[in-house]
Amino acid sequence: MKLKSLGNKISTFSIICVTGQMAAGKNYVCSQLEKSGWHATDLDLTAHQAIEECKEEILAAFKGEAESSGLSILDSNGSINRRNLGRLLFKNPSLLARQESIIYPKIINLTKDFIAQNQKVIINATVLFKTPELIKFCDAIVFVTAPFFTRLIRARRRDQLPYRQILRRFQAQKKLLKEYKKTGKQIIFVRNF
Incomplete structure (x- = not known):
């Protein structure tokens, strides 16, 4: 679906989630929708704020594992x-779950305030399905897709991460669409080539 068609399709909605795998183009889609009066909150940035606000808890929870990993x-x-912190967490699902239990309550409260x-709110989030408290507000899910190699090049250029780390994150997001289907929310696909 093209962005102009998307604007028409979501015109009656109040809150949407814009999601998709790493480097699919979620931020671009959000920026285009903002031009037509939508207000976007980027949950990656909200997570950064939550991490800083929960710094002491995070240090207590992960300092030992981090030091063991050098x-x-x-x-x-x-x-x-x-x-x-990402290098440590993305290779160990139990550590990632522990971090999420620390920061998700803060993310939820900051998002509810927004x-x-x-x-006309856009929640720009990769894993919003992990927070049922927020997904329930959404009228629909806008799922942004892009070809694998396009995403790989964008992620490398944008984040300057090693390919191995990017591929690990891609792998962690492999079942993203399946998880959003479980929410029962309408899913609208946008292809961002």
Whole structure:
């Protein structure tokens, strides 16, 4: 579906989730919808804020594992080194689940505040299905897709991560669409080539 068609299809909705795998083009779709009056909140940025606000809990939970892996999860300026934290978490699902249990309550509250302050809301989130408290607000899911190699090139250019780490994240998101189908929400596909 093209973006112009998307605007018509979602015109009666109040809250949508824009999602898709890493580097599919979620931010681009959100930026185009914002031009027509939608207000987007990027849950990656909300997660960054939540990580900083939950810094002490995160340090207590992961400092030992990080040191064992030769990683420092604290930058010299005292903030969480999200890149190193990601290296630690994305290779161990149980550690990722532990981090989510720490930051998700904060993310939920920050997002609810954004919804309360705005109309025509876009929740830009890869794994919103993990927070039923937020998915229930959505009228529909806009699932952005792009070819594998296009996403790989975009992710490498944007994040400057090693290919191995990008591929690990791609693998972690392999069943993303299946998870969104379980929500029972209408899914609208946008192909972003």
